[in-house]
Amino acid sequence: MIAMNLATVTLITIVMAALPALSRPTLPFGVRLPAERASDPVIIAERRVYARLVVAAGVVAAALSFEVLAVVALVPVDLLLFYRAHRRVARAKQDGRWQAGHRQRVTVDTSFRTDPVRIPWRWALPALAVLLSTAALGWSRYGGLPATLPAFRGYGVDPARRVATTAPSAFEPVFLQAAITVLTLALMLVILRARPDLDAARPRGSARRYRTYLRGIAVLSLLAAACLNLGLLISALQLWGVVEPSGGWRVATYLPLAALVVGALAWERRVGSAGHRLPALPGEEREDSGVVQRDDDRHWFLAGMVYVNRRDPALLVHARIGHTWTLNLGHPVAWVIVALLVGLILLALTGVVDLPMRESAF
Template sequence: MQLFSILSVILIFAPVALLLSFTPYLTRETISFGVTVSEYNYHTPILRKLRRTFATASVIGNGMVILVCLSLLQSANEESTAMITGVCTMLFIVYWAALHMLFHFKMKKIGGTLTTAEAPQRVKIDTTFRQNKLTYSNYWFLIHIAIIVAVAIISILNYDALPNVIPMKYDLQGNVTSSVPKTYLSVLAVNLVQLGVIALLMLVNWSIKTSKQQLTMTNPAQFAAKNIQFRRKWSLFTIITGLLLTILFALIQMNMFVPNLVLLTAISFIVPVVIVLGAVLLALTGRQGGGEIRNHQVDSERSKEQPVNDDDHWKLGFIYFNANDPSFTVEKRYGIGWTINFASPLSWVLLLFIIAIVVISIVLSQ
């Protein structure tokens, strides 16, 4: 009975835990646990040992949480399954946050003892960078919108065929656990959520294109080419993710008219797993920004020059707050992808928008 819950832990929690455990190996070679370092110092024995220690502690801690969760789920009933997964998720997040902060502050202490070249800090910029095609066009999302509109029209045309009470949620036995009265709003609410999600993904795709350029001290031209590839593959992933979510929501809506619980349950499980595994595999194919995970340069070829240090603008090593920076999005320091500048008023509008989508989705599933 708990097969889907157990598989979700194995196919979603475990890959994410693995990715988080090895995140320090995926960051730029000028960042160590949210602290700016030179490329040379990143590969010194003391920082290599710090990364190994973090990965070991993370794998062991997250592994224990996952094993406990799997053990409890084997004998859980329908009511306790959600509580167990919720508690395990919280433990997972709390442990990661605590471990990250512990190693971040360790790194700050170590950072003061590292030697750097006596040279002014420089920023390398490729003035032709923006002339390249950095992402796939947002016009691709017209396919997603067309599907949403088509499903909405079908729903309106078949409105009278629906029962007066519409089932919204089922248990694993196929019994209805949540339903809402039939209204045009309740029938089309899924489409509104879809449009909100697509708007958010279009913003993400735009952010990938417009986020500021960051080049390495060594081989900046080569890194610029890899950075373009990095942006384009994550742009494509964003578009594909939007399409998969659009199809999932469309099936949920069509289930009101032609119930098929087996198909809906299977797709509802498969789509999140595919998205998560795709993100994990994509993240493991290259370092943040487009660098190589395995760098075969010898130490003498790595730059000892200290990159521009803006650590003061990164709270706890991963929250960016810089009122003097007009950029809305910047590359993450910890993890793969992009984050927002929390000093920008637009970032708070975006957060409220995301919260609104989540709240509406939760209300609809009740």
């Protein structure tokens, strides 16, 4: 348990320390800045202080790793440190009047509507191939399965616990693979048609980079579905008795995810959020429209994690941190979605709806 807690603390500390690097230079800690302020001494100092505080929190949590509460508390502590840096940068921006003297605009590229980035369907083939292979293998093994099966835990099985052999229990890995594949494709359809996040200072270059970025997100997401499906296939082999559950197979289950993380980090290093790290093409090096991106900090809350703008017709917008999108909570449809999710949770808590229960998916 202590070793697992230490590994968790290490992972959380690495991710949180790297969080500022996942944002664009003009959005440090979720604060919108003009490009010339991206390397301001205040920003550099806050990055250093934040990194040191996150590491210090990780060291304390590691020293107390025998207490699960210390590990659980690490994430909210790191988020509070991020919010602290956000407030300090926002205060420096306000006190220094960094936006004064700039013409603020937004840019729109209608080609994202007339010629949107499309799903790269060939990259969906690995996930579909793994799904179909697992279903075919399960179908061939189903008639010869014993009366009970080891408890399926998503990524791995628990041989000490047995459940009755039924079609739902035997084919649970296949159902999860199908859900992952369908949800990934549906999510890509929504994201690829969400409003692009372009830079008014460099409209042409940012639009090209954003297209490249979206294609990369789509490919990476489909490969993520394939890696998740492959891990579930390895779990299914143990569930159906093709191989005996062991520590080696447990490690093998996570190898596709490890490869995915390495690939995602390499992609992030080359592309960056919204494609800001991509090199400029000839003719884009000196692109300058003479304006800066409109300051919309007043619509972002919780250090750039929550967006609320009633005048914005977009339902889904690119978040200010990492490679994520978030709902515009000023949009009526967003509140319908939130209400449905809250309603489902309340029904589950009151026992009206029985949701699948599992101690750990991993």
